[in-house]
Amino acid sequence: MTISISPIGIVKNSRLAVEDDHWGDVVSIIKLDERFSEESLAHIADFSHAEVVFYFDRVDEQKIETGARHPRNNPNWPKIGIFAQRGKNRPNRLGVTVVRIVGQSGRNLTVEGLDAIDGTPVLDIKPVMREFLPRSEVRQPDWATELMKDYWD
Amino acid sequence: MTISISPIGIVKNSRLAVEDDHWGDVVSIIKLDERFSEESLAHIADFSHAEVVFYFDRVDEQKIETGARHPRNNPNWPKIGIFAQRGKNRPNRLGVTVVRIVGQSGRNLTVEGLDAIDGTPVLDIKPVMREFLPRSEVRQPDWATELMKDYWD
Numbered sequence: 113m114t115i116s117i118s119p120i121g122i123v124k125n126s127r128l129a130v131e132d133d134h135w136g137d138v139v140s141i142i143k144l145d146e147r148f149s150e151e152s153l154a155h156i157a158d159f160s161h162a163e164v165v166f167y168f169d170r171v172d173e174q175k176i177e178t179g180a181r182h183p184r185n186n187p188n189w190p191k192i193g194i195f196a197q198r199g200k201n202r203p204n205r206l207g208v209t210v211v212r213i214v215g216q217s218g219r220n221l222t223v224e225g226l227d228a229i230d231g232t233p234v235l236d237i238k239p240v241m242r243e244f245l246p247r248s249e250v251r252q253p254d255w256a257t258e259l260m261k262d263y264w265d
Numbered sequence: 266m267t268i269s270i271s272p273i274g275i276v277k278n279s280r281l282a283v284e285d286d287h288w289g290d291v292v293s294i295i296k297l298d299e300r301f302s303e304e305s306l307a308h309i310a311d312f313s314h315a316e317v318v319f320y321f322d323r324v325d326e327q328k329i330e331t332g333a334r335h336p337r338n339n340p341n342w343p344k345i346g347i348f349a350q351r352g353k354n355r356p357n358r359l360g361v362t363v364v365r366i367v368g369q370s371g372r373n374l375t376v377e378g379l380d381a382i383d384g385t386p387v388l389d390i391k392p393v394m395r396e397f398l399p400r401s402e403v404r405q406p407d408w409a410t411e412l413m414k415d416y417w418d
Contacts (some may be wrong), residue, residue, distance in 0.1 A: 113386065115320055117268040117357050120348075136400075144348075148356075151332040156349035160404035165318070165359055167268055179304040195273075195297075195374075195390040196309035198397070203301075204270050206318055206389045208361055210399050221348075225400070233266065236359045237348040242403050243413035244351070246363050247289070247378070250395050251313035260396035 119167065119233035121145050121219075127229045130170055132184065135227040136264030140211075142226075142234050144219040153237075157216050161240035164226055167233040168205040175201045189255040197256075207232075210240055225264065272320065272386035274298050274372075280382045283323055285337065288380040289417030293364075295379075295387050297372040306390075310369050314393035317379055320386040321358040328354045342408040350409075360385075363393055378417065 125140035142164065144152065156162065180191040183199060194202050211223035221237065278293035295317065297305065309315065333344040336352060347355050364376035374390065 113272055115270040115272070115386070115388075117270055117359075119266055119268070120356050147331065149332050151344075152346045152348050154333040154346035154349060155343060155406065156346055158404075158406040159349065159409075160402065161399045162348075163361060165357075165361060178300065179302055180307040190308060191304075193305045193307035193309055195305050195315075196307060196312065196392050198391050198394065202389065203273050204318075204388050206270075208316060208318060208389075208391065210397060212399075212401060233268070235268075235357050236355065236361075238351050238361065239349050239405065239409065240399060240403060241351065241405050241409050241413055243410075243416060244363060245398060245403070246314045246365075246393060247417065248365060249313065250393060250398070251311075252392065252394050253308065253311040256312075256392065256394050257396075260394055263396060264400065 117235055119235055120148065121234045123226065123228045123230060123232040123234060125230050130229060133262040134265060136225055139222065139224050140226040142221040142223060148219060150218045153216050153221055156239060157213055159213060159239040161210055162213050163208060163210050163238045163240055164234060165236040166207045166228050167235055168200040168207055169233055171200050171205050176203060177201050178203060183255060183259055270388055272388055273301065274387045276379065276381045276383060276385040276387060278383050283382060286415040287418060289378055291379065292367065292375065292377050293379040295374040295376060301372060303371045306369050306374055309392060310366055312366060312392040314363055315366055316361060316363050316391045316393055317387060318389040319360045319381050320388055321353040321360055322386055324353050324358050329356060330354050331356060336408060336412055
């Protein structure tokens, strides 16, 4: 079974290189495709945050991991299944990130903290609702906390 | 631009009908495709929660909304842009939900609180890391809180 997806828009920002860290301050404009009217974003700014689904289009198909690997190829961390980490070299190359909504104007949505480089195709935007956040205590292994140390800084 | 996606697995659970509410107690098994070894899930149970990306395959293409509509067709709520709501009749038909991890065995991942019916194609699984949750206060409009009232109950 193959599913065909068409990007709904594109990321515009100042991040041109694929880098691991320091995404917190990055402001991006998501420019919706002309197929969509500005109505498709109506009332989005009543939410503080949105979830952006995007496509890691710069990842080479041959680099996609289907088993386990050291996150960031760091041998100090255990070999972790690709579905137990958030690395970009993953089957289907889908990224999902919660961003802060800065504002909306026409078909442009301005957001802060989107960890995607300039030109990245956007596949969906959803509002963050409190009820869709974890409903019980979040637990994670030490390697994940270490890996994320400078991610947003 | 068209992107080809292949499901990584399928949802198995007791929910056969498309319904809006009462998803909190639903236990599902995500059965990974044979292309993947159990290594692809290695160490996932060190996390309490995962984010599941899935495909609303039962949504008729003609029903997809590209502008704004009343959530759940309820005229008491305002007309909301499709990207400012989480309804299933959306461009690209992508769902994203945080679930609680119950356990993993081989290529099967058992989760609680996945709001997808039996047979739904799964496109990705990512671990929930605290650092990927909203990093500032979450604000949402009243209609969203009302709509979610019985969603997990």
